[in-house]
Amino acid sequence: MLAAYLNILVVFAIILLAYLLTKKKWFDNQTANTFSKLVLNITLPLNMFLNMTQKFTRAEFLELFQGILLPFTSIIVTFIISFIYAKLTKVPITRQGSFQVMFTAANTIFMGLPVNMAVFGEKAIPYALLYYICNTSFFFTIGLVLIANDNPEKRLRTNVFSFKKLLKQLLSPALLGFIIGILWLLTGVGVPKPLFDFSTYVGGMTTALSLFVIGIIIYQTGFKNLKMDKDVFGVLLGRYVISPLVVYLLSFIIPVPPLMLKVFILQSAMPVQNALPIFARSYGADEKFATSSLTYSIISYVLFILIMLNLFF
Template sequence: MLTTYLNILVIFSMILVGYALSAKKWFNNVMIDAFSKLVLNIALPLNMYLNMIEKFEHDQFMTLASGIALPAISIVATFILSKVFCVVWKVTPSRRGVFQTMFTASNTIFMGLPVTTAVFGEQAIPYALLYYMCNTTFFFTIGISLIASDKEGASMSWSFDWREVARKLLNPALVGFFVGLVWMLLELPKIKPLIDFSRYMGGLTTPLSLFIIGMIVYQTGWRNINFDKEVIGVLLGRYVVSPLVVYLLGFVIPVPALMLKVFMLQSAMPVQNSMPMLARAYGADDVFATSSLIYSILSYLFVIILYLFIWI
């Protein structure tokens, strides 16, 4: 429990550093845009690539592959429920893409992996990474398209303009992820200079992402970080609907007990760290994304206690 809380407090500390340095006028909107481009186009893709080739082995992946059905189906089911929720909850049309993405996708690496390891130990890492693969694939394909669709205040449209579809889907982070996946499956040699470069650059992802959140909070102003009905809807998706879907699917798709618990814990993580950056980059509502992220992290301090008593 203590380790879990310390992981969460480290995240808050880095957000506060970004906030404090913005208050000291070290950072401004130009710096936010520059750091966002650095993370989204260089650091995050290399981080994705490194995760795949360092944390998976070919034989291990093939052994675990049969368990991928449950997280994949659960994410699709949660996404469908998010669309229903948008109608029932009367989510503002210009926020629906961001809402559905945050409702469905969880923070599986920056927060999910250390928390899962703290709770279940090293043996849980392969199961956590299975969920991460499905979550990441959704987030950087359908999720990106949903976020981009909010710029016009319309729902996502799958037109047959293949260049536009490719531009949305072949984003740098997803390319890095799939390059790493293919590299691992083909068992290509690990080139030390490339690994070292990826580790140094990819290591910027978490601190810069958290700095940017603090910077956005400062630029937005605490008074504008709203706890409204739509933020509550996101929290329900993250902490109630998503893990409940995984639990119910466990009756239909039998998996080992530890695997199911890890999938449930991974599904019930806060909003993705990169949501405010992506919302800002694609012209969506970055204030809503930032508000949802901040409150999802704050509420997780209490939610994790409940989960540990119920599941563990």
């Protein structure tokens, strides 16, 4: 429990550092744009590649893949609920995509993996990464298209479906890194040391740079402008109530081993993806809404994790 809390405090500390450095004029809007480009196009793809090739063996991946039905189904069900919820609560069209993605997709690697390791130990890693595969596949395919569609200018320009544009959105550098990692893993060939070292050094910057961007955005937005409105509340409801509840209920239909279920529940109830404000900025979506949702999800997680551990563990 203490280790899990310390992991969360580290996340806060990095965001606070970026906030303070922005206040001291070390960072500015241009810095945030530069860091965003680095994360989206270089460090995150290498991080995806590294996670897939180093966290699994080929045999483990193929064996674990049998348990993928529960997280895959839960994400689809949660996504459908997010769509219905957005319509019923009249989420503005300029933030519907981001809302559905934040409601559905969890921060399964930067927050989920260290928290699961703190709670369950090393034996949780394969199960945590199994949920991560489903979560990441959703985020970098359907998720990115939805976020891009929040851009009002894009909506005005896009009257005809374009397969070329859709393919460009789907094949983001991060998703390509993820796919290449899976294909490399399946070959059973080890990653050459120079490539491994390069990916480790560069990909290892992903978490810090992502959190730096969030700290910069929070400072530029201003705490007084971080709004807790009905849509942000809806995101928190999706993250911390609907998503884990869906996993728990589906486990009666799709049974899995007890530890696997606990890891899936904990993974499903993580804060909003760190990179979401970066993608919102990149695609011209509602960046302030994404930042508010992410910030409140991290703050509320400190309390929520206590409730979660007492309820299920």
